[in-house]
Amino acid sequence: MLAQLSNSNFLVIQTLNSLSLGGLLFLLAAGFSLIFGLMRIANLTHGSLFMLGAYIGVSLLEAGVPNLWLAALAGGVATAVLGGLFERLVLRSLAGNSQGQVLVTLGVSFIVADLCLMLWGGDPLPIQTPESVRSPLRVAGFTFPAYRLVVVALAIVVAIGLYVLIERTRLGAMIRAGVDDMPMARAVGIPVSRLFTIVFCLGAGLAGAGGIIGGPILSAYPGLDADMLPLALIVVILGGVGSLAGAFIGSFLIGFVYTFGSALVPDLAYVILFLPMILVIAFRPTGLFGRMGA
Amino acid sequence: MTSSTTPALAIEHLRRSFGGLPATDDISISVAAGERRLIIGPNGAGKTTLFNQITGDIRSDSGMISLFGEDVTRLRPDQRAHRGIARTYQIITLFGRDTLEHNIVLALLGLSRARWSMVRGLAPRSDFRDRARDVLAQVGLRELAERTVAEVSYGDRRRLEIAMALAQAPRLLLLDEPLAGLSREERATVQQVIASIPRAVTLVMIEHDMDIALELADSVTLLHYGRVIVQGSRAEVVADPRTQEVYLGH
Amino acid sequence: MSRTAWLAGGLLALFALPLVAGEFYLNLASQMLIAALFASSLNLLVGYAGLTSLGHASFLGAAAYLSAWLSLHLGLAHWASAPIALAGTVLTAAVFGWIALRATGLGFLMLTLALSQVLWGLAYRWVGVTDGDNGLRGLTRPEPLGVAIESADRFYWFALLVCLLAIGLIALFVRSPFGAALRGTRDQPRRMGALGFDVWLIRWLTFVIAGFWAGVAGLLFIWYHKYVHPSALSLQASAEVLLAVIAGGSGTLAGPVVGAVMVVFLKNFVSAYVERWNMLLGFVFLAIVLFLPEGLVPGMRRLIRRVKS
Numbered sequence: 037m038l039a040q041l042s043n044s045n046f047l048v049i050q051t052l053n054s055l056s057l058g059g060l061l062f063l064l065a066a067g068f069s070l071i072f073g074l075m076r077i078a079n080l081t082h083g084s085l086f087m088l089g090a091y092i093g094v095s096l097l098e099a100g101v102p103n104l105w106l107a108a109l110a111g112g113v114a115t116a117v118l119g120g121l122f123e124r125l126v127l128r129s130l131a132g133n134s135q136g137q138v139l140v141t142l143g144v145s146f147i148v149a150d151l152c153l154m155l156w157g158g159d160p161l162p163i164q165t166p167e168s169v170r171s172p173l174r175v176a177g178f179t180f181p182a183y184r185l186v187v188v189a190l191a192i193v194v195a196i197g198l199y200v201l202i203e204r205t206r207l208g209a210m211i212r213a214g215v216d217d218m219p220m221a222r223a224v225g226i227p228v229s230r231l232f233t234i235v236f237c238l239g240a241g242l243a244g245a246g247g248i249i250g251g252p253i254l255s256a257y258p259g260l261d262a263d264m265l266p267l268a269l270i271v272v273i274l275g276g277v278g279s280l281a282g283a284f285i286g287s288f289l290i291g292f293v294y295t296f297g298s299a300l301v302p303d304l305a306y307v308i309l310f311l312p313m314i315l316v317i318a319f320r321p322t323g324l325f326g327r328m329g330a
Numbered sequence: 331m332t333s334s335t336t337p338a339l340a341i342e343h344l345r346r347s348f349g350g351l352p353a354t355d356d357i358s359i360s361v362a363a364g365e366r367r368l369i370i371g372p373n374g375a376g377k378t379t380l381f382n383q384i385t386g387d388i389r390s391d392s393g394m395i396s397l398f399g400e401d402v403t404r405l406r407p408d409q410r411a412h413r414g415i416a417r418t419y420q421i422i423t424l425f426g427r428d429t430l431e432h433n434i435v436l437a438l439l440g441l442s443r444a445r446w447s448m449v450r451g452l453a454p455r456s457d458f459r460d461r462a463r464d465v466l467a468q469v470g471l472r473e474l475a476e477r478t479v480a481e482v483s484y485g486d487r488r489r490l491e492i493a494m495a496l497a498q499a500p501r502l503l504l505l506d507e508p509l510a511g512l513s514r515e516e517r518a519t520v521q522q523v524i525a526s527i528p529r530a531v532t533l534v535m536i537e538h539d540m541d542i543a544l545e546l547a548d549s550v551t552l553l554h555y556g557r558v559i560v561q562g563s564r565a566e567v568v569a570d571p572r573t574q575e576v577y578l579g580h
Numbered sequence: 581m582s583r584t585a586w587l588a589g590g591l592l593a594l595f596a597l598p599l600v601a602g603e604f605y606l607n608l609a610s611q612m613l614i615a616a617l618f619a620s621s622l623n624l625l626v627g628y629a630g631l632t633s634l635g636h637a638s639f640l641g642a643a644a645y646l647s648a649w650l651s652l653h654l655g656l657a658h659w660a661s662a663p664i665a666l667a668g669t670v671l672t673a674a675v676f677g678w679i680a681l682r683a684t685g686l687g688f689l690m691l692t693l694a695l696s697q698v699l700w701g702l703a704y705r706w707v708g709v710t711d712g713d714n715g716l717r718g719l720t721r722p723e724p725l726g727v728a729i730e731s732a733d734r735f736y737w738f739a740l741l742v743c744l745l746a747i748g749l750i751a752l753f754v755r756s757p758f759g760a761a762l763r764g765t766r767d768q769p770r771r772m773g774a775l776g777f778d779v780w781l782i783r784w785l786t787f788v789i790a791g792f793w794a795g796v797a798g799l800l801f802i803w804y805h806k807y808v809h810p811s812a813l814s815l816q817a818s819a820e821v822l823l824a825v826i827a828g829g830s831g832t833l834a835g836p837v838v839g840a841v842m843v844v845f846l847k848n849f850v851s852a853y854v855e856r857w858n859m860l861l862g863f864v865f866l867a868i869v870l871f872l873p874e875g876l877v878p879g880m881r882r883l884i885r886r887v888k889s
Contacts, residue, residue: 143865
C-alpha cells in the first residue's frame with residue numbers, strides 16, 4: 037500500500053480518476069440537492085435518470101448522432117422533459133405528502149430499472165470516448181487520459197454556471213428564497229409552482245447528461261442507478277441539503293475517498309465511503325454547508 | 331436562601347435571536363412562589379419565545395433560568411417538566427384522534443415511571459383512568475371524557491389544554507393565551523378554571539384580554555421588541571406612562 | 581361471532597394448514613410468516629413512531645449473516661450462534677439508530693438508506709468474510725428442544741409459533757404505556773417533551789426494539805433458506821418490507837401482516853408468470869400511494885363501516 041502511495045504515476049492517475057468521478061458526482065448531486073432543498077423531495081429516481089441518460093446516449097450514438105457532446109445535450113433535454121412530466125403529473129398530486137412522494141420516486145425507480153433492462157438488455161453497453169479527446173496528454177513524463185480532464189473541466193463549468201444562475205439571476209434569487217423559507221416565498225408572490233418544475237427539469241437534465249458524459253468512464257449497465265444513487269445521497273448529506281457549494285465539495289471529497297479506497301483497500305472501499313458522512317452527521321447534523329436539518 | 335424567599339422562577343439576562351434579530355433581549359424577571367404574573371406586550375414582543383425558552387423548547391443564546399433556586403438553563407424540556415414546569419400552547423397542541431381522557435392520561439404518564447413500561451396494557455389501568463376523570467371534572471369536561479378531541483368544541487379544547495397542565499400538578503404553570511379565540515361565555519368558564527387553581531401553583535400567563543387577565547393577575551411584565559419595558563404590581567404597570575406609550579403609540 | 585371466536589378459529593386454521601396444504605404451499609406460508617414478522621417490526625417505526633425507514637433490511641440481513649458466519653467460521657452451534665447474532669443485530673441497530681435519529685422525516689429516511697448501503701457494501705465486497713456475490717451457504721436448521729424442523733410442515737409450525745409469540749409481544753408493546761408514549765411522539769413530539777417524555781430516547785429505544793424483531797425474522801430467514809446472499813441487505817429488500825407495511829396499513833397490527841402476505845404472494849406467484857418483479861413492485865408502490873394511501877386494512881375497515889351504516 038505504501039509502495040503504491042509513493043509511486044507518483046499511481047498518485048497522478050488516481051487523483052485524476054478521483055477528480056473525474058467527483059465531477060460526475062457533482063452533475064448528479066447538484067440537482068438532487070437543489071430538488072431536496074427547494075421542494076423537500078428526496079428524489080430516489082435521480083440514479084435512474086443518470087442511468088436512463090447513459091442508455092439514451094448509447095442509442096443516440098448508435099442512431100448516428102455525430103458526437104458525444106451533442107448526445108449529452110439531447111439526452112439531457114430528454115431526461116429533463118421526462119423529469120418535468122413526472123413532477124407535473126405525479127409528484128404534484130402528492131404535494132405536502134413527503135412520504136408519499138418519496139415512495140412514488142422509489143416505485144418509479146424500480147419501473148425505470150426494469151424498463152431499461154427490457155429495452156437495452158442485461159449486458160453493459162460501452163460508450164466510446166469522443167475522437168477529439170481519445171489520445172492521452174503527455175506532460176512532464178506523465179500520461180493523462182484527456183477525457184477525464186475534460187470531464188473535470190466540464191463539471192467546473194457547470195458548477196460556475198449554476199453558481200451564476202443561483203446567485204446572480206432573478207430566477208436564482210427566487211430559488212434561494214424558496215430554499216430558505218418556502219411559506220415566505222409564496223407569500224411574497226414567487227411563482228413557486230413554476231419554480232418547482234424548472235428546478236426538477238434542471239436536476240433531471242443534469243443527471244441525464246451526466247450519465248452520458250460518464251459513459252466512456254462507467255458505461256451503461258443494469259444497476260448503474262443503484263450504484264450512483266447512494267453516492268449522490270452521501271454527497272448531499274455530507275455537503276448539506278440545498279447547498280451548491282456543499283454538493284461541489286462533497287462530490288470531490290467522495291470522488292477521492294472512493295477512488296483511493298477502491299485502489300488501496302478494495303474490500304472495504306464501499307464502507308470507507310460512508311465514514312465521512314457518518315462523522316459529519318455525528319458532529320454537524322445539517323451537513324458541512326447546510327443551514328437546515330437534512 | 332430559605333424556600334420562602336427563593337423565587338419560583340428567576341430569569342436573568344435571557345437572550346435569543348433568530349437570524350440576527352433579537353426575539354428576547356436581556357430579559358430579567360423574578361416571579362415569587364404562588365404569584366400570578368401576567369406577561370403583556372404587542373405582537374412580536376417576544377412573549378411566546380420567552381415561554382419556549384422557559385420550557386426549553388428553544389435554547390437560549392445567553393442568560394440563566396432557575397426554577398425554585400435550581401439552574402435549569404441547560405436542561406431538556408422533559409427534564410424541566412419533571413422539575414415542575416407545565417405549559418399550555420397558544421396554538422392548540424392536543425392529540426386530536428385520541429379521547430380527552432387519553433390526552434390527560436398522557437399528561438399523567440409523562441411524570442410517572444410507568445411511561446417506560448412496555449408490557450402491561452395501558453387501557454385497562456384504572457389508576458390512570460380514574461385520575462384522568464378527576465382532572466377532567468375539575469375543568470368541567472367529565473362528561474366528554476370519551477369523546478375525541480376532534481369531536482369537541484374549540485372552547486372545550488382550550489380547557490383541555492389547561493387540564494393537561496393541571497394533571498401534572500405543576501409548581502410553575504405557563505398559560506399561553508388561554509382565552510384566545512373564545513366566546514364571551516367560554517371566557518367566563520376558563521376564567522373560573524384559572525381562578526380556581528390553588529396558590530401552591532405559581533402562574534405565568536400571556537394574555538391579550540386585559541379585562542379578564544388583569545383581574546387574575548397580581549403583577550405584570552410588559553415586553554416590547556424583546557425587552558422588559560416595565561414590571562411591577564398590576565396598578566403600577568397600568569399607571570405607568572411607558573405602558574400607555576407602548577399600547578397607544580404616543 | 582365474537583372477536584375471540586374469530587381469533588381462535590383463525591389460529592386453529594393456521595395450525596391445521598399442514599394437514600391440507602402441500603409442501604410448496606407450506607414453504608410459501610413459512611416465507612409469508614417470516615415476512616409478516618419482518619414487516620411488523622418495521623411497522624413499529626413507520627406506523628407507531630412516524631419514522632419512515634428505508635434501511636430496515638439491515639437488521640434482518642445482519643442477523644442472517646452473523647448467524648451464518650458464526651456457524652460456518654467458528655463452528656458455533658445454533659444455541660450459541662442465535663443469541664450472539666441477535667446481540668450483534670441489536671448493537672448494529674443501536675449504532676444506526678443513534679446516527680439516523682440525528683434527523684427526522686426525510687433526513688431520517690435518507691440516513692437509514694445510506695447506512696443500510698454500508699452493510700450491503702460489506703456483504704458484497706468484503707469477500708474474505710461474506711464470500712461476496714456467492715453468499716454464505718452450507719447451513720443447517722436448528723433442532724429446538726431436540727425436534728428436527730427439516731420438513732416443510734415442521735418448519736412451518738416452528739415459524740408459526742415464533743411469529744405468533746413475537747407478534748403477540750409486539751401487540752403488548754404497542755398497547756403498553758410506552759406504546760402510548762410512542763404514538764404521542766409521532767403525533768405531537770413537542771407536546772410530549774413538555775409533558776415530560778424524552779422523545780429522542782423513546783424513538784431510539786423503539787429503533788433498537790424494531791431492530792431486534794427484524795433480527796428474529798433474520799434468524800428464521802437463515803434457518804428457512806439455509807443460505808444468505810447480499811440481496812437480503814439490498815435497497816430492494818428494504819423497499820419490499822416498507823411496501824408491505826404501507827400497503828397493508830401502517831400503525832395497525834394486522835396491516836403489515838396482510839401487506840407481507842400480499843408482497844410474498846405477488847413475488848412468488850404473479851412474477852412467475854410475468855417475470856417482471858421489479859416493475860410489478862414499482863407499480864404496486866405507485867398504486868398504493870396514489871389510490872390507497874392508508875393501506876388495505878384501514879381501507880377495508882372503512883368500507884365495512886360504510887356498508888354497515
